[in-house]
């Protein structure tokens with residue numbers, strides 16, 4: 001990138017999130033362009049890239065990163081492919097926005113932390129987009145004023161209309177609750193030390209064998225509790241809500257209805273149906289922040305350490321689900337690079 005030229009981005013993975021982020025880069029935010037794409041499904045990559053001027057199409061992520069005009073990388077392939085993509089980006093010392101999860105397990109996430117440390121500087125922002133959602137930002141700002149006093153409990157509800165066909169019981173934790181793990185660490189500024197998972201009799205709306213819903217309890221090193229109802233086949237809507245209970249007050253997010261209409265003896269509104277709708281503003285601001293900081297030669301937002309910590313907590317959660325009881329989180333020592 002030179003002077004005022006737009007940041008050239010290689011998008012790795014052109015599925016649902018990758019394509020949505022490409023639309024955002026192309027039409028919503030300024031200062032960036034999609035310079036290359038890579039997807040193992042060449043047809044999909046070609047179709048998504050059609051109409052984007054100068055965008056080259058690849059099946060190998062490393063080739064996309066090496067393409068002309070690429071200054072930065074957006075990783076939106078499935079979680080198990082993230083480690084290889086991140087290491088390939090580090091080889092070229094490129095800045096990365098990596099969709100969550102950083103990687104699906106703690107050992108691979110720690111390898112990424114170590115590889116970034118070997119570079120000697122931060123290169124990665126992890127796609128925990130709730131940190132950019134206007135409601136969550138307001139909640140964090142309120143907590144920081146100290147008006148409500150010390151946080152005691154955080155109650156989270158996370159509901160999806162339906163899970164994708166490949167969803168497993170552990171993915172309710174690694175794919176979905178990973179957001180609440182990050183929100184808990186970020187809002188409270190505390191590490192999560194132990195996880196317990198309870199699962200009621202599964203909903204008849206869940207696919208056979210899927211433990212859905214689940215109730216996850218996170219304990220923090222500051223003595224707070226954060227509980228999460230995760231229900232990925234609720235059938236009626238996409239809901240993400242949180243209530244913080246502090247010593248002198250409470251605050252809630254996620255109850256808002258954009259429009260409440262009254263007609264024909266009834267009142268009511270609509271419920272969002274998926275994350276692209278509910279978190280549209282958050283994704284826009286996340287991308288905007290990443291592009292702006294990257295153009296300034298800086299790195300911000302959720303770090304590789306945050307991605308690793310979330311992976312370690314989720315791994316403990318999966319053990320708690322599978323083995324029962326309370327499982328303590330094992331975290332490596334935090335490197336100085338992450339403050």
Ligand SMILES: NC(=O)C1=CN([C@@H]2O[C@H](COP(=O)(O)OP(=O)(O)OC[C@H]3O[C@@H](n4cnc5c(N)ncnc54)[C@H](O)[C@@H]3O)[C@@H](O)[C@H]2O)C=CC1
Pocket residue numbers: 012013014015016017018038039040041044061076077078079081099100101127128129175275
């Ligand atoms: N922040 C958020 O709220 C959300 C984040 N995500 C995350 O975004 C990522 C992508 O999820 P979706 O777009 O929903 O999945 P998807 O299945 O729609 O798309 C993934 C794409 O990656 C391609 N792919 C697979 N292996 C690859 C590889 N090794 N290299 C390059 N491309 C590869 C697939 O062919 C597919 O086109 C995941 O990490 C997921 O957890 C997904 C949904 C919401």
Ligand SMILES: O=C1[C@@H](O)[C@H](O)[C@@H](O)[C@H](O)[C@H]1O
Pocket residue numbers: 160175176179232275
């Ligand atoms: O990240 C996401 C998905 O991968 C996950 O499967 C959903 O449960 C979350 O609500 C969504 O934000």
